[in-house]
Amino acid sequence: MAGTDKQQDMLAEGPAIILVEPQLGENIGMVARAMANFGLGELRLVSPRDGWPNEKARAAASRADHVIDAAVMFDDTAGAIADLNFVYATTARPRDNFKPVRGPVEAAGELRTRFAAGQKTGILFGRERWGLTNEEVALADEIVTFPVNPAFASLNIAQAVLLMSYEWMKTGDQAVRPVESRPEPAAKQHVESLVAYLDRVLDERGYFRTEAKKPKMIENLRTLVTRPGFTVEELAVLRGVLTSLEKFSPRKPRGSGAPDAG
Structure with a gap:
């Protein structure tokens, strides 16, 4: 045993x-x-x-x-x-x-x-x-x-x-750096949920100028929301703000809502 x-x-x-x-x-x-x-x-x-x-x-x-x-x-x-x-x-x-x-x-x-x-x-x-x-x-x-x-x-x-x-x-044989001031980042499933939400609402509002450039633009958005190490609570706040803005943002044809992101 x-x-x-x-x-x-x-x-x-x-x-x-x-x-x-x-x-x-x-x-x-x-x-x-x-x-x-x-x-x-x-x-x-x-x-x-x-x-x-x-x-x-x-x-x-x-x-x-x-x-x-x-x-x-x-x-x-x-x-x-x-x-x-x-x-x-x-x-x-x-x-x-x-x-x-x-x-x-x-x-x-x-x-x-x-x-x-x-x-x-x-x-x-x-x-x-x-x-x-x-x-x-x-x-x-x-x-x-x-x-x-x-x-x-x-x-x-x-x-x-x-x-x-x-x-x-x-x-394992070394002293571990202090971590008291570092909040636990959200699990990846929560980050991906926000990315999927951004994909939907931005597409509805014409943010992606061309279908060919959309994958790279989504990749950049994913990096943007991943890099800070947001907590679950922070992601919830961010999504709440975006949801509120979504209610007052009209839907537009593709390519009419944002400058060319390259």
Whole structure:
């Protein structure tokens, strides 16, 4: 029984590792092994190509069965992070979307601080071949990128997870920064609800000049409401203000309500 209790404690530790559309079961297994090496246990999978459960993943996990058995599958990235308060997106290079960019050491320290404050956190990892889309990166709060050789910048998914897991474990021996003055940000499902509301009312009032530019404009709006780390109460206040304004704002044809946002 003592061994079981210890395992359950490990499963509850640290940020969730979220793999977006992983292709090979072997890669998922090696990720699980890396997580177990450094005390992480919550694995979330977004539409794995070869389905789930996967015996090749279990074989490659090298007895990290507790991670494999506890893995949860989701249909999309938004659903996989809906209950999280703070999310990092890993990329090979910084993206042009106005998000703060951290290195692994700084990112791990931030995750430890938020974990100590009781917040639910996660790290997004993209597809083996081409990583995360701009839209998926936009769902996260900040970006973490790795200081690798620019002439050979490719990391496989297990290496990337291993690197972040190692930095996470290192922070366990360090003093945690004070968090008393930092309110808990709303879970992603609340942020996405506001984005969906903005999408609807702005579309009704002609804000989006062309259909082709709308996805990028929505991405920028998502970044705008994600970056401050609003609490649930703050989002409710903001939505209440916008709802009040909506009542007195006439609906207009597409493209008539805002300047070109590029």
